[in-house]
Amino acid sequence: MRRIKKVAVLGSGVMGSRIACHFANIGVEVLLLDIVPRELLPVEEAKGRTLESKTVRNRIVNQSLEAAIKGNPSPVFSKHLIKRITTGNFDDDMAAIDTADWIIEVVVERLDIKKQVFDRVEQYRRPGTLVTSNTSGIPIHLMAEGRNDDFKAHFCGTHFFNPPRYLRLLEIIPTMDTKPEIVEFLMHYGDKFLGKTTVLCKDTPAFIGNRIGVYSMLALTHLVDQLGLTVEEIDKFTGPAMGHPKSATFRTADVVGLDTLVNVANGLAENAKDDEARGVFQLPAYIRQMVENRWLGEKSGQGFYKKIKDDKGNSEILALDLKTLEYRRQEKVKSATLEATKPVDDIRKRMKVYEQGTDNAGMLFRAMHYPLFEYVSRRVPEITDQFFRIDDAMRAGFGWELGPFEVWDALGVKETLEKIKAEEKRIPGQSGEVATWVHEMLAAGHESFYKTEQGIRHYYDIQSKSYKPIPGTAAFLILDDLRGQKTVWKNSGLTIVDLGDGILNAEFHTKMNTIGGDVIQGLHKAIALAEKDFRGLVIGNDGSNFSAGANIGMIFMMAVEQDYDELNRAVKTFQDMSMRLRYSAIPVVAAPFALTLGGGCEFSMHADFVQLHAETYMGLVEFGVGVIPGGGGSKEFALRASDEFKDGQIEQNVLRERFLTIGQAKVSTSAAEAAELGYLRAGQYAISMNRSRLLADAKAKAIELAEAGYTQPVPRTDIKVLGKQGLGIVYVGANSMRSGNYISEHDQKISEKLGWVLCGGDLSSPTEVSEQYLLDLEREAFLSLCGEKKTLERIQHMLTKGKPLRN
CATH class of the missing domain: 3.90.226.10 (2-enoyl-CoA Hydratase; Chain A, domain 1)
Structure with a gap:
C-alpha cells in the first residue's frame, strides 16, 4: 500500500508554492526547494550578510512562500498549516528528497532546465519514489528521456490548474513507461485526498483542458470582429447565463494574463501540426498589438479592461474598444435572449432557450458552440479515448457547468447535426462535419452521449459501441x-x-x-x-x-x-x-x-x-441585517461556551470569543x-x-x-450562563467600542441584545438554564430588533443592494 507522508516540491514560484500549500492543507509534510540567489540585496548587504548566509541562500523560496500565504484568496485552509512546510534550496538541501514519497517538479517551463533538475533528483531519489512534473505544455516523454528504468516507471505528468486549492482539475499524463498501477494510484489519490477531478490525458500538446479551453477562448477572439460584438457583449453572453463563470471570456483572460494565454496558443500553433483548426491558434491582430503594448491584464494594470479613478476619486472600469484599441466607458448590454433564460434554472433546458435566441446572444451561442462540437468530436481519440474526460476537464478546469458534449446532449445530438452543417463558417478549420464516430453512434440507435441507468451515469463507449458506467463515479x-x-x-x-x-x-x-x-x-x-x-x-x-x-x-x-x-x-x-x-x-x-x-x-x-x-x-x-441569530444559533453558542468552561478558567474570556464570532459576523x-x-x-x-x-x-x-x-x-437543562457577571463585560465592551466610533449606536444595541441572550439575561449569579429558556430569550431579542427602524433599513439594503449597511 503506497502512502504519501512527505512531498518534495522543487520550484517555489506561483504554482510550486501553492501546490506545497495544498499538500499542507491535507496534512502532508512538505519540503519546498528553490535556487540559491546569485547576488545580495542592498538590505542584506547593509546587515552584513553574505551569499553563504542561510537566510540569503533560502531567500527566494521563503519570499515565494510568504507571497503565496499573503495572497488573496489564501492557498491554505488555515495559517496554522504553514508549519507543515519546510523550506530549503537546491544546493544545500537536495539530499533531503530521499525522505520524500513523492517529488513534484515545478520549475520554469524549459526542457533543458527541467532535465538538469531531474539529473539532481536521480542522485538522491529512493527507488520506487513517485516523480512528476507540473508542466502545462512540454511533452512528458521528452522529460523522461535518459532516465533510469525505475525513474521512468514511476514518472508521470501531474498538471495542477492554478490556483491549486480552488480549481479542481488535475490532469494525469503518463508516458509509455509509466507503470499502470502508478497511474491508478495518482488518479485515486488526486480524487480522494487532494479533492480533484482527476482526468487521464494522452501526452499531446496542452493535454486536454488547455487544448479545448484555449481553443474555445481563441475561437471567440476570432468571432468578435466577424459578429461585430463588443468586449462587454462577449462577457455578458458567455457568463453565468451560458453556465460559465462570472469572469466569462475577456475578464478571465485579464485574470490569467494575456501573455500566459498567448504562450499556450503559440505552443499549440507550433506543436499541434495535424490539428485541422490550427489557424484558431494564430492570434488576431488586436491581441498581437495588446501583447506588444504590454496590456496583459491585471498583472500589468490593463488588458481588455482598465480600472481608473474619475475626477471625484471614484473607481471606474473601462472596456477596450477592439476596433480603435482605445479604452472607453462600458456600455450596458441588453438581450431578449438573456431575459428569456433568466427564469430557466435547469441549465440543460436553458441551453435550448439560448440556442433559439434571435438576437446577438443567440447568434453568438450558435457561432461558438457548433464549431466547438465539431472540434471536440475530432479530438477523440487524439487527446483521449473517452470523450467524457473532455467534459470533466472543462467543468473542473474552466468552471463550465456543462462540458461541450453535455451541452450537445441538451440540444439534441441528432437535431444539431444539420445546424452544424448549415452554420456560416467563421472560424479557421470549421467545416460543418463532425467526427465519424458520432454518426456511427446515431446510426446504431444511440441518441445521446450520456444516459442514466438505475441512478448511475453511463457514457457511450466508442470502442465497444455500447454504454458503460463512468469510471470512478461509483463513489x-x-x-x-x-x-x-x-x-x-x-x-x-x-x-x-x-x-x-x-x-x-x-x-x-x-x-x-x-x-x-x-x-x-x-x-x-x-x-x-x-x-x-x-x-x-x-x-x-x-x-x-x-x-x-x-x-x-x-x-x-x-x-x-x-x-x-x-x-x-x-x-x-x-x-x-x-x-x-x-x-x-x-x-x-x-x-x-x-x-x-x-x-x-x-x-x-x-x-x-x-x-x-x-x-x-x-x-x-445576522448582525449585517440588524438582528441576532434567531434560529437557535445564539442559544447554541451559549451552550457551547458553557461546555468549554473549565475550573480555574476566566469564563468571561470564553464567552467573549463566542460573542465576537457572532458580533463580527465572522x-x-x-x-x-x-x-x-x-x-x-x-x-x-x-x-x-x-x-x-x-x-x-x-x-x-x-x-x-x-x-x-x-x-x-434529551434536551439540555444544564447550560451554565453568567448572568450579570457576563453582562457587565458585554456592556462595557460595547460602550467603549461605541465611544471610539468603531461601531454605530445601532451596532451597540444589537451587541447588548446578543449579550443578554448569551449571558441568560440579568441573573444575579451564574445559573444553569435550559435550552428552551435561552431560545425564548433569543426569540424575544430577535423580535425586538425587528421593530427597530434601523434594522429594517439594513434588511432593505441587503435585499436591494446585496451587501450590508452599517447605519
Whole structure:
C-alpha cells in the first residue's frame, strides 16, 4: 500500500508554492526547494550578510512562500498549516528528497532546465519514489528521456490548474513507461485526498483542458470582429447565463494574463501540426498589438479592461474598444435572449432557450458552440479515448457547468447535426462535419452521449459501441441522477430522495437555497418519514451553495407590516426546526459546502454530525441585517461556551470569543477555519476534500451512526450562563467600542441584545438554564430588533443592494 507522508516540491514560484500549500492543507509534510540567489540585496548587504548566509541562500523560496500565504484568496485552509512546510534550496538541501514519497517538479517551463533538475533528483531519489512534473505544455516523454528504468516507471505528468486549492482539475499524463498501477494510484489519490477531478490525458500538446479551453477562448477572439460584438457583449453572453463563470471570456483572460494565454496558443500553433483548426491558434491582430503594448491584464494594470479613478476619486472600469484599441466607458448590454433564460434554472433546458435566441446572444451561442462540437468530436481519440474526460476537464478546469458534449446532449445530438452543417463558417478549420464516430453512434440507435441507468451515469463507449458506467463515479452520489425514480416527496422548496440503505436526503432548491416555510415544512416531513420507515437523514444538495440562510424578504414584510404575532410564529417555527434536527429519533447528518450562512449554519450546528466540504464558508451573519441569530444559533453558542468552561478558567474570556464570532459576523474561509471559529464541534464533524464525494461520505456517516445504535438525545437543562457577571463585560465592551466610533449606536444595541441572550439575561449569579429558556430569550431579542427602524433599513439594503449597511 503506497502512502504519501512527505512531498518534495522543487520550484517555489506561483504554482510550486501553492501546490506545497495544498499538500499542507491535507496534512502532508512538505519540503519546498528553490535556487540559491546569485547576488545580495542592498538590505542584506547593509546587515552584513553574505551569499553563504542561510537566510540569503533560502531567500527566494521563503519570499515565494510568504507571497503565496499573503495572497488573496489564501492557498491554505488555515495559517496554522504553514508549519507543515519546510523550506530549503537546491544546493544545500537536495539530499533531503530521499525522505520524500513523492517529488513534484515545478520549475520554469524549459526542457533543458527541467532535465538538469531531474539529473539532481536521480542522485538522491529512493527507488520506487513517485516523480512528476507540473508542466502545462512540454511533452512528458521528452522529460523522461535518459532516465533510469525505475525513474521512468514511476514518472508521470501531474498538471495542477492554478490556483491549486480552488480549481479542481488535475490532469494525469503518463508516458509509455509509466507503470499502470502508478497511474491508478495518482488518479485515486488526486480524487480522494487532494479533492480533484482527476482526468487521464494522452501526452499531446496542452493535454486536454488547455487544448479545448484555449481553443474555445481563441475561437471567440476570432468571432468578435466577424459578429461585430463588443468586449462587454462577449462577457455578458458567455457568463453565468451560458453556465460559465462570472469572469466569462475577456475578464478571465485579464485574470490569467494575456501573455500566459498567448504562450499556450503559440505552443499549440507550433506543436499541434495535424490539428485541422490550427489557424484558431494564430492570434488576431488586436491581441498581437495588446501583447506588444504590454496590456496583459491585471498583472500589468490593463488588458481588455482598465480600472481608473474619475475626477471625484471614484473607481471606474473601462472596456477596450477592439476596433480603435482605445479604452472607453462600458456600455450596458441588453438581450431578449438573456431575459428569456433568466427564469430557466435547469441549465440543460436553458441551453435550448439560448440556442433559439434571435438576437446577438443567440447568434453568438450558435457561432461558438457548433464549431466547438465539431472540434471536440475530432479530438477523440487524439487527446483521449473517452470523450467524457473532455467534459470533466472543462467543468473542473474552466468552471463550465456543462462540458461541450453535455451541452450537445441538451440540444439534441441528432437535431444539431444539420445546424452544424448549415452554420456560416467563421472560424479557421470549421467545416460543418463532425467526427465519424458520432454518426456511427446515431446510426446504431444511440441518441445521446450520456444516459442514466438505475441512478448511475453511463457514457457511450466508442470502442465497444455500447454504454458503460463512468469510471470512478461509483463513489459519488449525484442527485440529478437519482431524483427521478428515487423521489419520495417534494414541494416547491425541498425534495426528499431515497439514497438507498435506509437513508433519505433532504435537498433544498430555492433561490440561493434560502430557508423559508416550504423548506422547513419539507425538513419536518423528511424527519417524519425517516423516523417511520428509514434509519437516517442527510441534508445536502448539488447546488452552487448549501444555503444563504433564512428568507429575509419574508421577515422584512412581516416586520414592515408590524405583524409581530406572525413573525413570532415564524421565528419559533425556525427554532423548533433546529431542535427537531437535534432531537429526532434518527441520526441527522448535514452536508454543507460553499456558502453556509445564517439559518444554513444554524441547521448544520444542530445536526448530529456535519460532513462538510473543505471549501465551506460558514458563518452567523445576522448582525449585517440588524438582528441576532434567531434560529437557535445564539442559544447554541451559549451552550457551547458553557461546555468549554473549565475550573480555574476566566469564563468571561470564553464567552467573549463566542460573542465576537457572532458580533463580527465572522465567516470561515474553509472548513478548517469553521472549526476554529466554533461552528463545528470536535468529534462531530469530518471534512470531504472532493465535493463530488460529499453526499456519499455523509450517507456513510448516517449509516455508521445508525448501526452504532443511535439513541434519541434529551434536551439540555444544564447550560451554565453568567448572568450579570457576563453582562457587565458585554456592556462595557460595547460602550467603549461605541465611544471610539468603531461601531454605530445601532451596532451597540444589537451587541447588548446578543449579550443578554448569551449571558441568560440579568441573573444575579451564574445559573444553569435550559435550552428552551435561552431560545425564548433569543426569540424575544430577535423580535425586538425587528421593530427597530434601523434594522429594517439594513434588511432593505441587503435585499436591494446585496451587501450590508452599517447605519
